[in-house]
Amino acid sequence: MSVVEATPAATSSNGRSGRAAFRMLLRSPAGLVGLILVGLIALLCLASALHLLPYDPLLQEASQRMRPPSSEHWFGTDRFGRDVFARVAAGVANSARIALVAVAFSTLAGTIGGIVSGYLRGASDAAISGVTNVLFAFPPLLLALTLASVFARTWFTIAVAIAVVYTPIFIRVTRGPVLTLREIDFVRSARATGQSPAAIMARHILPNIASIIIVQVTLSLSWAVLTEASLSFLGLGTPPPAPSLGSMVYEARTLVALAPWTMIFPGLIMVVLVVGLNLLGDGVRDALDPQSRGKR
């Protein structure tokens, strides 16, 4: 991520360095648990993406319909005889891909927007803040529906819809600290030295708000996963037959009495991922906050 690379002091031997923050993260219980949960899910996604799992998520086996969990089908099978474990893995990989792309886009656009509007003020601030307010008013479902009806409904349009909804949050989160930073003495002396606004934003402003952005990224990822799942649940997300956690839960709805595993496992994985990301977000925030660091 560009945010992390732009931190000039991150490599030097000091209390704020990336490595020290990472050690802090491992030492906090929340951070460690979050890291493990997210790591496990990441492995699952990877295995699915590389076709390392024994079953194809789309393969229907009429003889294996609605089988309960067993040594053969760990999470059982659904009503078309598809392996639930393979579908859950593929579904979470799909959710993760959408969430990552959406959050990457909103981080980039939101951070640039927030820094520019906070630092330059004036007309650009009015324009960016105006657009932000308009975007805040859009429910993600409505936006996704609009985008899906205008463009082909693919995972990418879903990602774009989520990104558009999340960008204003990044603008809001960065703009405030930038307003404070622009008046601080080291920024004023950079201006007095003749440094251009773009250089000041890149060299002084961005590195000093990087920790805020990193925390926001982890939290936004978990929200984005949930947003994608709810879009899919409502049939506005990833088009079938591609598996998605939200649509799996929707399909399992009518079968829940007969085959509860078809609903439990996708739901469970979603909970694990969201809780993991939230814990990771908490841990990262504590690790990057110098005040909480002093207490340990």
Place this chain on the structure above:
Amino acid sequence: MTQPVLQISGLKVAFQIGRQEVEAVRDVDLEIAAGQTVALVGESGSGKTTTASTVNRLLPENGRITAGRILIDGRDIAHLPESEMIRLRGAGIGLVPQDPMSNLNPLLRIGQQIGEALEVHGLSHGQATKDRVIELLEMVGIPDPARRARQYPHEFSGGMRQRALIAMGLACRPRLLIADEPTSALDVTVQRRILDQLGQLTAELGTAVLLITHDLPLAAERADRIVVMHQGRVVEQGPSQDILRHPQHEYTKQLLAAAPSLSSQRLRPAVVTSVVASDTADLRAADRSDDQAQPAAPLVEVDHLTKIYPLRLAQAGQPSTFTAVDAVSFTIPRGQTVSLVGESGSGKSTTANMVLGLEEISSGAVRFAGLDLASAKRDQLFAMRRRVQPVFQDPFASLDPRYSVAQSIAEPLRVHKVLDPAQRRRRVAELLDDVALPVSFADRLPHELSGGQRQRVAIARALALEPDLVVLDEPVSALDVLVQAQILELLADLQSRLSLSYLFISHDLAVVRLVSDQVHVMRRGQIVESGTPDELFAAPQHPYTQELLAAIPGAQLI
């Protein structure tokens, strides 16, 4: 009764930091009798605030009293349970905190906040509280107290808020009042009025006062006794006059010597003759003598400079603009220091910002070596910025926390594409040497430096491009007095070696006297009086200058 109100003996306080226990205060003994004021004087980190917060037992969570007794009216409170301390705080021990801006709840009316102290301790309620609050506000010198009590903190000026806090501290007629730097956030003229009021009130009420301050002359003027603290220990204590006239301890002597006063002379380094630090300095010196051959044109001409801000929330019938700087004119000759003095809101910093090109000019002109900044082209302005560099007040804000010392100092070189990286590294070492910091500091980060060291780094950064003019905006006001003296000497030394011109902004007339060739006193955006420091300080003409001079603590003592 001769029993003292407060008696501290053998006090030790330790802080748990990580797994270590660090002693912050060692073997402190002091006594305050009723009606007496004792000043606890020391630099930041000397343990004076820690000592005070043991008295009302408001130490930070990781601090604890490891030895000693704290007697209030003969009762040891060092290990009193919290439930009993709550009863004592406010009622028995009043507190006037340092920062009037953050110590009032912005959502409550002033009267409610003062009344709260009374009602918590069950001293009054209902209408009686309201009457008492108005009485208290009147007592601390707030005009129209009945109306003022219904106002919110944002409707009060800094000085008024501090008066309200004093009213709060005295509301329950405590036996002891702790005043922790009660006026250091205020202008000198306001400071004087408030301390006068506080002294008068506590004398009337017979309150014992523990005054905490970093300012030795102020302590001498306001306290009966002075306790000097250094590195957690009491190094000296005695009657104020004795401490001032016959300091015994080396540290007290240093503090007294470093405190700038009105009798101080202009700092002139012993060696004024050319010190050739490098070839460039040599060239500059040659350059300079050429300039001086022609009868000196001033480096900077400020001509009827004006800054007008639009007021966003102006109501009908009120002016919709605010004139922060009003037709200010002065010149800065080469190699000299010109100072702008004034209290907060006088427009001195806005003027400095316009000279630095950080603030747009509403009307009038700043001409730098003949170049008019307002009409200058972009590249001319960029070239001008090489020759004018700033040093700001707050040493904790003036360096990017993520830049190493070397990166900060080299930044102007990088921006102006001067020198290659290896040369820049050498230049940084040279500059660190100039500001008397070891070269090993180059790789440190700001949080590893003290305030004075950071300010030296900020000065080194300002000197990197070999500017002609350095704009010093309150460069020493955030520093302890010993560090302040060192930085002022460094500035004077650099000025003569590199023949720099300074525009020096300060609220402190004593400091200004130390460094200036020319002084302009500003008030409400205008220059009310100008002159050399000697003229101005010996025979101030304008009433405002006279008031400023009279407000300097210790002026009549030394």
